Amino acid sequence: GAGVSQTPSNKVTEKGKYVELRCDPISGHTALYWYRQSLGQGPEFLIYFQGTGAADDSGLPNDRFFAVRPEGSVSTLKIQRTERGDSAVYLCASSLTNRETQYFGPGTRLLVL
Amino acid sequence: KQEVTQIPAALSVPEGENLVLNCSFTDSAIYNLQWFRQDPGKGLTSLLLIQSSQREQTSGRLNASLDKSSGRSTLYIAASQPGDSATYLCAVSGGEGSSNTGKLIFGQGTTLQVKP
Numbered sequence: 001g002a003g004v005s006q007t008p009s010n011k012v013t014e015k016g017k018y019v020e021l022r023c024d025p026i027s028g029h030t031a032l033y034w035y036r037q038s039l040g041q042g043p044e045f046l047i048y049f050q051g052t053g054a055a056d057d058s059g060l061p062n063d064r065f066f067a068v069r070p071e072g073s074v075s076t077l078k079i080q081r082t083e084r085g086d087s088a089v090y091l092c093a094s095s096l097t098n099r100e101t102q103y104f105g106p107g108t109r110l111l112v113l
Numbered sequence: 114k115q116e117v118t119q120i121p122a123a124l125s126v127p128e129g130e131n132l133v134l135n136c137s138f139t140d141s142a143i144y145n146l147q148w149f150r151q152d153p154g155k156g157l158t159s160l161l162l163i164q165s166s167q168r169e170q171t172s173g174r175l176n177a178s179l180d181k182s183s184g185r186s187t188l189y190i191a192a193s194q195p196g197d198s199a200t201y202l203c204a205v206s207g208g209e210g211s212s213n214t215g216k217l218i219f220g221q222g223t224t225l226q227v228k229p
Binding site: 004031033035040041042043044045048050055056059091093095097098099100101102103104105106107 | 117144145147149155156157158159162164202204206213214215216217218219220221222
């Protein structure tokens with residue numbers, strides 16, 4: 001079956017602009033996670049959704065970052081007033097429940113110039 | 114705060130060797146531990162998940178063990194092949210005082226090169 005998909009695969013933007021990153025989880029997976037990975041590092045947790053609600057947003061670095069999952073399926077990560085330090089790969093993962101294997105998408109590579 | 118460490122950071126072996134990758138974590142109150150593989154420029158592929166009540170999991174040439182009390186896990190790869198070349202990441206969920214969200218705390222990974 002289809003895995004987790006993310007769009008766009010690459011995004012180049014200018015400092016100060018607004019960006020949206022989209023994640024399509026595996027059908028039927030109630031848990032959805034966003035992570036951020038910098039070069040040479042392991043992924044870092046950003047936010048966790050259980051269904052439509054953000055159950056844990058403790059990893060969001062500041063209030064420029066926001067994420068939604070309005071219908072409990074597709075999620076969008078939104079970054080306002082982007083900064084060069086936001087450049088990274090943004091990974092999305094989903095799982096049947098929050099105790100089971102997380103399946104990752106290919107990521108969105110964000111470059112802020 | 115949970116911290117995950119992977120040693121070594123990089124490893125190069127000749128084809129056919131058996132090898133062990135190490136992962137340690139500071140807080141033993143985990144829910145589970147996962148091993149992932151990441152190819153350059155790609156997302157993560159799940160290899161094995163070990164629940165906190167389990168001691169090991171096996172899949173093909175891979176065997177992962179978990180010793181919660183000592184805060185350690187190993188990933189054993191038998192008869193390594195050039196196609197095994199990738200970065201291997203260890204991640205844990207849970208920890209003392211954490212809510213059961215399943216969020217993963219990752220190590221920095223071990224980059225493996227298997228030479229033909």
